[in-house]
Amino acid sequence: MIVKPASAIDWGITEVLANNEYSRGSVWSGRFNSYNGTSYDVSNFYKSKNVILTFHQTLYVDLEDTVFFLPMYFDNGYESDLLTTEPVLAFGLGIQKKLGNLTMELAGKNLWQIGGSTSEQPCFDSFSRQYHCGTGMAWSDSSSVHLKHDLESTFNFVLRYAF
Numbered sequence: 001m002i003v004k005p006a007s008a009i010d011w012g013i014t015e016v017l018a019n020n021e022y023s024r025g026s027v028w029s030g031r032f033n034s035y036n037g038t039s040y041d042v043s044n045f046y047k048s049k050n051v052i053l054t055f056h057q058t059l060y061v062d063l064e065d066t067v068f069f070l071p072m073y074f075d076n077g078y079e080s081d082l083l084t085t086e087p088v089l090a091f092g093l094g095i096q097k098k099l100g101n102l103t104m105e106l107a108g109k110n111l112w113q114i115g116g117s118t119s120e121q122p123c124f125d126s127f128s129r130q131y132h133c134g135t136g137m138a139w140s141d142s143s144s145v146h147l148k149h150d151l152e153s154t155f156n157f158v159l160r161y162a163f
Contacts, residue, residue: 010062015071017056022048022078024085024116025149028134035136042123042133045081052078067096071109073151077116082123082133085149088116092153105158110151118149 030043053076060069071092078085094107122130122139130139137145 011060013057013059015056015058019054020052021054022052022075023054024075024078024088024151025118025147027078027080027083028147030133032134032136040136045123045133046083048078048080050076050079052076065098069094069096069107071107073110078149082121083118083147084120085118086115088151089114090116090151101162103158103160103162105156105160107158108153108155110153113151116150118147120146 027048028046030046031039031041033039053074055074056072058069058071060067071094073088073090075088077087090110090113092107092109092111094105096103096105120132120134123133124130131137132139132142132145134147135142135145
């Protein structure tokens, strides 16, 4: 039997996930039809120039019947000729409380974010007119379709009863 001092706090990192896929949003294919019906493929302008890294991890502190946790997200952004997203670091906050056979959990993810802004650049035709290479529309008309890769804040409430 192991006895912990009353002041001992159990803490750690759990749920560590890492991959090399950009998961913050979609990226334009670069294939579109112009106003006159001509098909274009400028997909090379949207190919990533950087190595993509994405991490999800959760820190926790377990105080016997109450667990506090801090979900975190990081990615190093996306860099191409026409689309750039800055690296982002996001934090959440959660609590899990045990009351006998009942466990309640409330968690918020991506509540605070540092970085992560998105910007797009226009293409130019042979007359030096600007247009959006993701859609083929005039750049001046395209602001409503520009990508926004903000992380959405989410909240979860879980109630468990053990029989």
